[in-house]
Amino acid sequence: MNISGMDLNLLVVFDAVMSERSVTGASRKIHLTQPAVSNALTRLRVLLKDDLFVRASSGMVPTPRAFELASPIRNALMGIETALNPTDFNAKTQNYSFTMAVTDYAAAIILPKLAEMLERDAPGIDLRTVPNDNEEIIDLLDSHQVDFAIGGCYPPYPERLKYEILFEESYVCLMRKTHKLAKSEVGYDDFVSAKHLRFTQSGVATSILDKILAKQGVKRRIPLTVNQFLVAPLIIQSTDTLMVLAKRLVDTFQDFQSLHQVKVPVELPKVEVMMMWHNRLGTHPAHEWMRLQLKSICKNI
Numbered sequence: 171m172n173i174s175g176m177d178l179n180l181l182v183v184f185d186a187v188m189s190e191r192s193v194t195g196a197s198r199k200i201h202l203t204q205p206a207v208s209n210a211l212t213r214l215r216v217l218l219k220d221d222l223f224v225r226a227s228s229g230m231v232p233t234p235r236a237f238e239l240a241s242p243i244r245n246a247l248m249g250i251e252t253a254l255n256p257t258d259f260n261a262k263t264q265n266y267s268f269t270m271a272v273t274d275y276a277a278a279i280i281l282p283k284l285a286e287m288l289e290r291d292a293p294g295i296d297l298r299t300v301p302n303d304n305e306e307i308i309d310l311l312d313s314h315q316v317d318f319a320i321g322g323c324y325p326p327y328p329e330r331l332k333y334e335i336l337f338e339e340s341y342v343c344l345m346r347k348t349h350k351l352a353k354s355e356v357g358y359d360d361f362v363s364a365k366h367l368r369f370t371q372s373g374v375a376t377s378i379l380d381k382i383l384a385k386q387g388v389k390r391r392i393p394l395t396v397n398q399f400l401v402a403p404l405i406i407q408s409t410d411t412l413m414v415l416a417k418r419l420v421d422t423f424q425d426f427q428s429l430h431q432v433k434v435p436v437e438l439p440k441v442e443v444m445m446m447w448h449n450r451l452g453t454h455p456a457h458e459w460m461r462l463q464l465k466s467i468c469k470n471i
Contacts, residue, residue: 176217181243183210184222188240189269189315191229199267244314248450259455261292266456268295271302271310273321274371274399276443279418280320280336283467311448317457319446320464333446334461336468341379341438342420342431344406344413351412352430361435362388367411368395369402379414382436403429416441418471443468 186196187207197204215222218239223230232240259266272281277299288295300310302321310316311331320336327333343361345352351360362383368390370377383390394411396402399419406413407428420431445464451457 265294
């Protein structure tokens, strides 16, 4: 196709709809009216001879052709944006929007301090978070649906994705203060024979601790498995279950005076909490600035 006579703003609309999966969301993102976005999509469909997006209950679902075009168009637009952007980024005076895929745990630890910093030092910065699903994160970063992914360990990733470790996390055992094991130290036998509450973000009924105990021929009694960590202290303070949870997360429960934490009597590996981004954004001034802010915040948590 000869693009000399093509309105390249149509590609901006395509990229926005691809990212938001919604005409309404796309119109907000690129500051156009919904009719203007719909009209641009109609023109694109005629030019490219494909529906590109099909309406469904979940939003605008991309066609196979749209998926093929998504990455090349995003890369082209990012290249133009980077070329035209100033070499410096002033967060105090400039506007910018970020989308981050964040695990519940990382959100609880990092977002309060990040939000405080943005309100104080970067009034023009908007931040939107979405769930961090390790199985989809590569596609989300490739298609620029998210700018950063923040959380625990990731599956093997291609070289085009870069990462940096923000901090390491360890585990503690949490219980209510009236629990019979609420003392300075809990022994291995008492620990494995107690009832446990298990947290798993994915909902999969297993954990690092379970795998380690399985190698030792031991299986915990787990009457309840949840995938919302915020409910954990409410359950722990009203039952005789124990829970193994990230220490920084447990520390956020400090207002719960009825809770008690001790060392886990099982050797558990530390978890690396990292941020990941696409290499094409490596030198983008706004993204460099945000990476610096995240690193600075995580040094002190």
